[in-house]
Amino acid sequence: MKSIAYCLLCCVLLVQSISTLAITLKKEEDIHGFHLLHGRKTTRIPFELHSNLIVVPVKINASDTLRFILDTGVSSMMLTNSELAQKLGMKSVRKMAIEGIGGGQPISADVTIGNTFVMGQMRGLKQTIVVMDDNVLRLSELVGTQIHGIFGYELFSKFVVTIDFQTSELTLTTPQHYKYSPKKGSKLPITIERSKPYLDAVTVFSNNQEMPIRVVLDTGAGHALMLNTAASHLQLPQKVIKAQLGVGLGGEINGHIGRLSKVRIGQYELNDVLATFPDSSSLGMKLSPNSPQRHGNLGGEFLRRFKVTFNYEEGYIVLKPVRRFLNEKFEHDMSGIDIRAKGNDFRHYFIESITENSPAHQAGLQIGDQLMLVNHEPVQTLTLSEIYRTFQQKEGKEVQLVVRRDGRLVVAEFALKRVI
Known part of the structure; x- marks a missing residue:
């Protein structure tokens, strides 16, 4: 009898569990977001x-x-x-x-x-x-x-x-279950406007100017900091280089690259920061007069130096510095090569463009050359990011590339040279 009662109890619990699961699944099905x-x-x-x-x-x-x-x-x-x-x-x-x-x-x-x-x-x-x-x-x-x-x-x-x-x-937490504490990092207020996070707690230092700026926090941008000089009234640094800064939804983004002596975000200061300055034709004309005011955006090269928490519902971010990243120098390419990845696995790398009189240009490399070896390493074992990091190392460091050109292998050697 006890055995039957136990079985009945198990069946009841099983039915209850199935019913609970069914209700949970039904609730999940009803959730659109x-x-x-x-x-x-x-x-x-x-x-x-x-x-x-x-x-x-x-x-x-x-x-x-x-x-x-x-x-x-x-x-x-x-x-x-x-x-x-x-x-x-x-x-x-x-x-x-x-x-x-x-x-x-x-x-x-x-x-x-x-x-x-x-x-x-x-x-x-x-x-x-x-x-x-x-x-x-x-x-x-x-x-x-x-x-x-x-x-x-x-x-x-x-x-x-x-x-x-x-x-x-990534850690995703439902807002009602996230609790901030100072040990998680510094808490800075943000506002969400037109679906984007805006931060005002940023100050840039350049040309003996100190200027507070308003930026969008943009994880979809690979650069450190982009500034719209027309909106910020910030002058270009004394030394800049012209460059294609990237590709946006509207096409190529052209402009200049320079260095800011310091950028302060909250209580943290980073020195000698690379910044990009898009031409007005690439940026300013694309911003609607009704767009929220902003002076630029902070991208991945800056944000990766912190553990970052976004809390849109409560209107703040939390920044906790990663010491080994925070002290890394901001460096630009020192080779003069721009590369594109091709093939089904995107591990076939071709030179897309070469800056005139750059180390790569003087070494005889040409547009269309296919990279085969970088410092004796087969490119199939390297990501595009790793190749670019090789070109951003210490000035004067020797680099050897083996490329395929017209069915033959060509060896090129050059020393990295800082241009900005």
């Missing part, structure tokens, strides 16, 4: 850092694992591959034009609805995803690994997000 599965309060997501950009594994609908850049500066989730969207059955409800930083024309895109977005133990149902008609950004070639899209605001608006650049790990 991003949420953690099974009532979790927190979860961790591994990421890779490429060119100072945070790349995370995600899935859309019934896809295999895709790779998205986590970008605080983007308000809408974007997929850069229209063919992939068709394979995943993503249905367009309307067309739209996307305009971004750069000198090109607006990009045509499709707005798709009803998508499922999964990242580890985090899921979003009935998500709207913008699909670009053409992959004009060519992010995979620039970053050196397969990139399928970009997202940001949807995640940061739902969770407290901690980015640990030492462990290459």
Whole structure:
């Protein structure tokens, strides 16, 4: 009898468990936005850092694992591959034009609805995803690994997000379960305007000027600091170089690169900081008169020197310095080479451009050369970020490249030279 009673009790408990699980799953199905599965309060997501950009594994609908850049500066989730969207059955409800930083024309895109977005133990149902008609950004070639899209605001608006650049790990915590304490770092107020985080606790020092500035915190930018001189009335540093600064949604971003003697963020000061200064045609004309006032943005090369926590709901960030990163020098390329990654695995590296009279130019390297060895290391074992770091080492350091040109191998040797 006890045995039967025990079995009945087990059956009741099992039914209750199944019912509870069913109710939980039903509640999760009813949630449209991003949420953690099974009532979790927190979860961790591994990421890779490429060119100072945070790349995370995600899935859309019934896809295999895709790779998205986590970008605080983007308000809408974007997929850069229209063919992939068709394979995943993503249905367009309307067309739209996307305009971004750069000198090109607006990009045509499709707005798709009803998508499922999964990242580890985090899921979003009935998500709207913008699909670009053409992959004009060519992010995979620039970053050196397969990139399928970009997202940001949807995640940061739902969770407290901690980015640990030492462990290459994101921690997502539901806002009601996150508790700040001073041991987590310095707390600085931010405001969220048009889906972007703005920080006022920044001061730059240059040309004997000290100027407080307002910046967007932008994890989707690889540089340290970008400044709009027209908005900030900050003069260019005495020494600058002209450069293509990157690629935006609107095309190439051109301008200058220089150094600021010091940048203060909260209580922390970083010296001899590299800053980029876009031309007005690339930046100023693209900012609507109704856009929130800003003087520039802080990107990944600056932010990676801290453990950063974003709390959009409470309106603050937490910065905890990583000592071994905080003291690293800010360096620009010293070779004169710009590289693009090609091939299915993006481990075939080709010289895209060469600065005239640079060390690489004087060593006889040419546009179109395919890199085979970097300091005796096969390039298949190196990421694009690792190759660029080789070109940013100590001035005077010797570099040897073996390249393939017209079916033959060519050896080039040169010493790195600091240009800024």
